[in-house]
């Protein structure tokens with residue numbers, strides 16, 4: 203945060219006034235008019251708080267530049283394999299497949315499972331009403347039927363009490379999303395599907411390192427997916443990973459990632475394929491329908507660099523989240539807080555009891571230099587591409603998140619100083635609101651956001 207000394211004084215003065223509750227017996231300085239209050243606060247507490255910043259240090263960039271200079275081959279090769287092995291070690295799974303995005307990871311996982319399990323077109327996959335669209339799109343694109351289930355407000359995953367009613371004889375899988383770094387209760391899901399041939403797929407794109415009952419998410423179902431997009435716990439600029447223990451699923455993921463090419467399989471499988479297909483050149487031998495969603499050697503090197511510091515990055519995020527929780531808990535009448543053990547914080551989410559207050563506060567923080575985002579997609583069924591599925595029922599919790607929630611970034615650049623500013627901004631916001639009623643933050647005071 204950039205503030206000079208005189209600005210800081212203004213912040214502290216306002217802060218003192220803000221911290222005194224309206225009913226307090228202590229003397230409160232006369233509150234400025236709403237307009238003055240807003241303009242003073244925006245000017246004096248402006249903080250540049252983006253969703254993400256430059257995560258690569260000068261030393262990292264040197265390593266990357268050296269690699270670029272000294273390696274002619276930059277397409278998927280040894281570094282990718284090295285990153286996959288290292289990631290499997292960190293994650294605690296047998297196999298990992300590095301791809302070019304979390305969305306591709308979902309696509310490859312669903313496609314490989316459809317083939318492995320022999321799912322038919324029209325078979326049903328239970329999906330959450332709140333997640334990123336690309337948890338759902340592979341289901342649609344592969345001819346399967348998404349069956350939407352509402353979420354809960356404790357861990358933002360499925361409404362467990364109502365999940366069973368979505369199961370039919372055609373249900374083949376439950377695609378759970380661990381959102382914002384909060385681990386879903388997988389044992390509860392397993393109880394619900396127990397005794398049926400229903401797979402659990404985990405979308406962990408926002409929850410790298412989160413744990414459920416001592417196991418990292420992504421290891422609890424048949425396969426887990428991760429996103430390494432900018433702003434996530436670990437970033438390869440664009441990138442994603444699929445992890446699993448099942449060797450047949452692994453083989454299919456390798457094939458699907460790269461055109462269906464047999465040579466993508468580990469060498470121990472080559473001889474049998476060559477023998478079975480003597481008339482085809484092994485170099486161009488296609489075993490299944492595939493995509494090309496490979497990543498690069500450079501992406502893998504970026505991943506390897508950060509893997510060494512990943513636990514520290516996650517700990518920083520969780521420390522920030524703990525402080526954020528403490529701030530939010532000052533306003534129990536205004537804010538709902540989400541708290542889960544085993545979490546790996548992705549961002550700092552605000553869930554407002556009152557919709558108008560949410561809208562004002564989002565503009566207020568935005569005008570103060572803090573980038574904001576909707577809580578993922580909101581209720582996905584309100585999005586044009588899925589509106590026809592809205593007939594599937596009521597989604598009150600997804601609707602609540604749609605209208606009453608937003609988030610701001612959490613990462614290694616968020617520190618006590620920034621959280622102090624957030625604390626003061628919120629104190630001023632709620633004090634001002636309690637004194638003057640709804641606040642009109644001028645829309646043109648909004649910061650211009652570069653939307654990723």
Ligand SMILES: Cc1ncc(COP(=O)(O)O)c(C=O)c1O
Pocket residue numbers: 303304305306308333334336337379381405406407408429430431441442
């Ligand atoms: C829950 C979830 N699934 C999937 C994705 C897709 O990941 P990517 O942006 O790497 O394609 C995201 C993206 O953030 C996500 O939040």
